[in-house]
Amino acid sequence: MSKVILITGVSSGLGKCTAEYLAQKGHVIYGTSRKSIESHKRINILIADVTDPASVKLAVETVLKKEGRIDVLINNAGMGISGSIEYSTAEAIKLQMDTNFIGTVNLIQAVLPAMRKLSHGTIINISSIGGLMGLPYQGFYSASKFAVEGMSEALRMELKPFDIKVVVIRPGDFFTNFTSNRKIDSSLSEDNPYKLQFRKTISIIESDEKKGLNPEYLAQKLGKIIEQKNPDAHYVIATAEQKFAVLLKRILPTSLFSGILGSHYGIK
DSSP: OEEEEEOOSSSHHHHHHHHHHHHHHTOOOEESSOOOOOOOOOEEEEETTTOHHHHHHHHHHHHHHHHHHHEEEEEOOOOOBBBBBBTTOOHHHHHHHHIIIIIHHHHHHHHHHHHHHOEEEOOOOOOOOGGSSSOOTBHHHHHHHHHHHHHHHHHHHHHHGTEEEEEEEEEOOOTTHHHHHHHHHHSSSSTTTTHHHHHHHHHHHHHHTTSSOHHHHHHHHHHHHHSSSOOOOOOEOOOOEEEEEEEEHHHSSHHHHHHHHHHHHOOO
């Protein structure tokens, strides 16, 4: 059955791939982008900034006016800023949290009145395995995804009486332009004491990303989840190695797991 799906951040990467795949499957797709992008015959592009509540409200109202409902919201828009926690600027921290967390909240608040009215809908929040474990030199990226995880857990309980489902997707590394779009916050200046370790660690992070899964794989998984009447609360979509890391995080003492994770990122 065709669904009306609103996806944020469809200009590139996982969002673009997912929007195109779901459109091919016959769903009615609306996708947001902060800037004008090339039109797509199967995707209705909405210019909206997820950090701006007024912009988000207008985009949601546009979909509701044309379709009368939103069956699925996929909160995909996000970005990454790398740097040491000590030297991260207030501006970078705000941008990271506003985009990845507050942006998600803005969309949820905008679509819920219509979903509650119909007692129907699915909200899919894209988190990360970095929302289950703190990643070095991506501390505020992890913080933003931890926030998505906690908020989604609370939201799931709040929306149960309205029969609205909340699903959290925890991707591992995917080969997209997320790597080339990553911003660096004050960690390469000559007098920065984290400089050498940062360079070593970020090179490993980027190598892992470039060897990541094809984004089509995540799009196909999302397509199956959307069709389920009772989807699971969360899904880890990642390589076998990264799924194993998530398992180790759950079962190992913190000190032992931190040592293993740090070693992977070249921190001794």
